Amino acid sequence: MTQYNSFYPAMIEAVQQTLENMVFMEVIEERGTPTDIPAAELTWSSMLINDPVQGEIRLAMPAVLLKKISGNVFGIDEEEVTTSQAYDILNELLNTIGGLFMTKLLPNQEYKIGLPSLESGKLPEADEHTVVWHLINSDEEPLKIYAGGESLLTMHTKAE
């Protein structure tokens, strides 16, 4: 019988490892009532999981946090970060988080993921087929990651 790694902690580990190794930012799971990110301040990207399960992963954070992270990566003041640079960072982070998450869920198995794409406006409402992780960095700035899709969420069921 296939043994899956636990779905929920796998994502937390994927986000923590990606942010720490790529942009030197430590995050932990937010306790208590999650910090809301107003739609006007929100930046988010989404990426499809294509095979062997289907679903979608979204990474969302305040635009100001994304600019801070981008400034660190490019070695420039956050005021100098262009929109294009910031969006590239968000997409690269989501791409790496998604790949690492799938590797943790399906060790030694192949998977196919799509390309991240920047989205705008309010995030879709989380339904019963969506899991949301609320994380914060050491400055208590929030970031959130969503995994959605009935097929992808079957992995969550198998992990329980």
Added chain:
Amino acid sequence: MGKTVLIVDDSNTMRKIVSRALRQAGIDFSTILEASDGQEALDVLSANDVDVVLSDINMPNMNGLEFLKAKSEIAAIKDIPVVMISTETGADIIDEAKSYGAKGAIKKPFTPDLINETLGALL
């Protein structure tokens, strides 16, 4: 004398992230060159003395596997070691890369220590 490394990735952001990790890896790189796809990498290799290449797999125009194959057919540059960097971990694609001459693979997200360990063995 410092080494020269070529980073091949279609994402400028990823090239910057790799470049920063290289500087922190503790290997004496005097020159870090960049290319945005396989064809540009071939051009850079032909015009510079490069000690090692770090290459993405998924790229437009000429991807990492096509780059390896093309490089293996050019006598002047075929022996320059290439390490693949990718989110992909499928054994098939890594085996295919190695069959075209890749000396190893590093999975994202990588640490400076992992880069040191992997490249240090090749330099």
